[in-house]
Amino acid sequence: MTVTAVRKDPEHLTMTLDAEFDATPERVWQLWADPRQLERWWGPPAYPATVTSHDLRVGGRVEYYMTGPEGDQPKGYWQILDADPPIHLVFKDGFANADGTSNSDMPLMEQRVTIQAIDEGRTRMSIENIFPDVAAMEQVMAMGMEQGLTEAVGQIDAILAEDQVAGAAR
Amino acid sequence: MQIAPPDFDRMFGALADATRRDIVRRAIDGQEGVFELAGHYSMSFAAVQKHVAILERAGLVTKERIGRRKVVRANLEGLRIARRLLDQYEELWRGRIGRMTELVVADTKENER
Numbered sequence: 577m578t579v580t581a582v583r584k585d586p587e588h589l590t591m592t593l594d595a596e597f598d599a600t601p602e603r604v605w606q607l608w609a610d611p612r613q614l615e616r617w618w619g620p621p622a623y624p625a626t627v628t629s630h631d632l633r634v635g636g637r638v639e640y641y642m643t644g645p646e647g648d649q650p651k652g653y654w655q656i657l658d659a660d661p662p663i664h665l666v667f668k669d670g671f672a673n674a675d676g677t678s679n680s681d682m683p684l685m686e687q688r689v690t691i692q693a694i695d696e697g698r699t700r701m702s703i704e705n706i707f708p709d710v711a712a713m714e715q716v717m718a719m720g721m722e723q724g725l726t727e728a729v730g731q732i733d734a735i736l737a738e739d740q741v742a743g744a745a746r
Numbered sequence: 747m748q749i750a751p752p753d754f755d756r757m758f759g760a761l762a763d764a765t766r767r768d769i770v771r772r773a774i775d776g777q778e779g780v781f782e783l784a785g786h787y788s789m790s791f792a793a794v795q796k797h798v799a800i801l802e803r804a805g806l807v808t809k810e811r812i813g814r815r816k817v818v819r820a821n822l823e824g825l826r827i828a829r830r831l832l833d834q835y836e837e838l839w840r841g842r843i844g845r846m847t848e849l850v851v852a853d854t855k856e857n858e859r
Contacts, residue, residue: 578843578844578847579839579840579843582836584833584836591835591836591839593836593839593840593843595843595846595847597846597847597850598850598851599850603850603853604846604850607846607849607850613849616845616849617842617845617846617848617849618842620838620841701843703839705835705839710767
């Protein structure tokens with residue numbers, strides 16, 4: 577398991593997750609900076625993401641939609657507050673209306689990503705999720721975003737096996 | 747998704763206020779009455795009393811008699827619900843990091859060939 581630590585603070589409404597990768601910070605940054613790679617991990621297996629716009633500079637915006645099993649396509653966006661490749665990214669993560677504009681009825685979550693080299697070829701990434709309030713947390717959970725989550729975790733092994741098969745076939 | 751009791755809205759409505767969250771935090775110790783609690787805030791005693799009443803109706807705190815005093819004590823179920831939501835969010839990110847790892851592992855394999 578690459579997730580090395582999870583810190584939850586229900587009172588301050590934050591959850592911080594640390595993960596380690598056998599890769600350089602630049603490589604880990606690419607997972608965020610390359611929209612084609614971002615699409616491969618952002619959405620759960622049942623809700624794959626398609627990135628339609630991607631500007632990771634300060635003040636920039638990333639827009640995407642996800643495609644659900646029923647053909648539903650919820651839209652979301654990131655508003656970039658701070659970006660310092662390849663070590664630091666801060667953005668607000670929100671839901672969008674069908675026309676792509678920000679849905680102000682839905683909560684904005686702040687995500688703070690910190691990427692640092694901890695060893696030769698090994699990198700730690702910390703993601704701090706900050707909810708504006710408990711109601712927002714509840715609302716996000718109720719959005720259906722969590723659909724396929726259990727499935728997501730359960731399918732990691734399957735994805736791994738699939739990747740190995742694909743890798744061997746290449 | 748059903749993860750909450752029926753009075754969920756009331757509970758989260760009550761918790762969606764910074765002062766009330768602070769009252770809940772202090773009420774975990776269950777040592778202070780409304781009067782002592784009011785000493786921590788710049789608002790009036792009546793305002794704090796109102797906040798406590800909202801929390802009480804939401805089932806987040808109870809008033810308990812200890813000797814001659816009445817203390818405000820947190821009902822930890824509210825925080826447990828928040829915790830449960832964080833657990834779900836953790837699952838979301840664990841899934842994402844699992845997929846990120848696969849991407850990184852996939853190109854390591856490619857380089858090795």
